[in-house]
Amino acid sequence: MYLMSEYILSKSTYIRGLQCYKSLYLNKFRPYLRDKITEEQLAKFARGHAVGKVAQQLFPGGTVLSRPGKPSAIKTAQLISEGFPVIYEACFISESVIVALDILVKQESGYAAYEVKSSQALSNVYYNDAYLQYHVINGSGLKPEKFFLVHRNAEIELSDSAGLDQKFIFTDVSSECEAHEDMVQDNIVQMLNVLKLDKSPDIFPGRHCMKPYPCDFRGVCWKKLNRDQQEELLSED
Ligand code: SF4
Structure with missing residues (x-):
C-alpha cells in the first residue's frame, strides 16, 4: 500500500523553494553559506515546539515518532496497518518528498490530519504547507479524510x-x-529539476528575498546590491 522511495525535498525545503529556487539550490549544495541563525529565530522554533506539544493533548495517548526519516516513515506505515488511533509526527514519503504531520487521528472511516501552528493567524505559508502534506500523504497511499x-x-x-x-x-x-x-x-517537479542543475539558478535579489521570510542567504546574495538597494528591500512591507 505504501510507496517508500528515497526523498530529496522536505516541508521546509519546499517552502524555501516556493520563495526562491536559488535559495533551494544553495540550501542543498552550499548550506555553509547560510547566515547565522538569530536568537529570535531560535526562540520561535522553541515556541513552535512547545505549542505543538500542548496541542498533542487535544488527542491524548498517541504514539510519538522520532525525527523524520525513512525509519519513521516505515514505522508510521506499520502503526497505521496495526490500527493505532493517534500518531504524533507521523512521517510519509512520496515523490521524493518527506513530510512529518503533527497529529494523525484514526476515525470511523479513515484518518484525519492535523497540522499545528504556533501563530495566532493562518498565513499563505501554512496553506502551502498543508497542500504539500496532503499531497504527500495521499501519494504515500493514505488519503486523509480531512485535513485541518x-x-x-x-x-x-x-x-x-x-x-x-x-x-x-x-x-x-x-x-x-x-x-x-x-x-x-x-x-515538486520544478524543484527537483532545479536541484539537478550544475550551478545555482541566476536569480537576482528582489522583494522575494524578504517574503514570506527573510532569506538566510542574503549575506552572500545581497553583496550584489548597494546600501540603498538593500535598505529599500528591507523597508518594504
Ligand atoms: S537572498 Fe534572495 S535571491 Fe538570494 S537566495 Fe535568498 S531569496 Fe534568492
Missing part, C-alpha cells in the same frame, strides 16, 4: 485555565488541499 490547520486562539493564553479545545482554532482545509494537488505536483 490548527492555530492558537489569540484571545486565550495557553496558560489560561480554559479548556484546551478553546485555546486552538481548527480550520478544515481539505477541499483546498484537494484543489491544489496539481499545483503541488508541478512545484
Whole structure:
C-alpha cells in the first residue's frame, strides 16, 4: 500500500523553494553559506515546539515518532496497518518528498490530519504547507479524510485555565488541499529539476528575498546590491 522511495525535498525545503529556487539550490549544495541563525529565530522554533506539544493533548495517548526519516516513515506505515488511533509526527514519503504531520487521528472511516501552528493567524505559508502534506500523504497511499490547520486562539493564553479545545482554532482545509494537488505536483517537479542543475539558478535579489521570510542567504546574495538597494528591500512591507 505504501510507496517508500528515497526523498530529496522536505516541508521546509519546499517552502524555501516556493520563495526562491536559488535559495533551494544553495540550501542543498552550499548550506555553509547560510547566515547565522538569530536568537529570535531560535526562540520561535522553541515556541513552535512547545505549542505543538500542548496541542498533542487535544488527542491524548498517541504514539510519538522520532525525527523524520525513512525509519519513521516505515514505522508510521506499520502503526497505521496495526490500527493505532493517534500518531504524533507521523512521517510519509512520496515523490521524493518527506513530510512529518503533527497529529494523525484514526476515525470511523479513515484518518484525519492535523497540522499545528504556533501563530495566532493562518498565513499563505501554512496553506502551502498543508497542500504539500496532503499531497504527500495521499501519494504515500493514505488519503486523509480531512485535513485541518490548527492555530492558537489569540484571545486565550495557553496558560489560561480554559479548556484546551478553546485555546486552538481548527480550520478544515481539505477541499483546498484537494484543489491544489496539481499545483503541488508541478512545484515538486520544478524543484527537483532545479536541484539537478550544475550551478545555482541566476536569480537576482528582489522583494522575494524578504517574503514570506527573510532569506538566510542574503549575506552572500545581497553583496550584489548597494546600501540603498538593500535598505529599500528591507523597508518594504
Ligand atoms: S537572498 Fe534572495 S535571491 Fe538570494 S537566495 Fe535568498 S531569496 Fe534568492
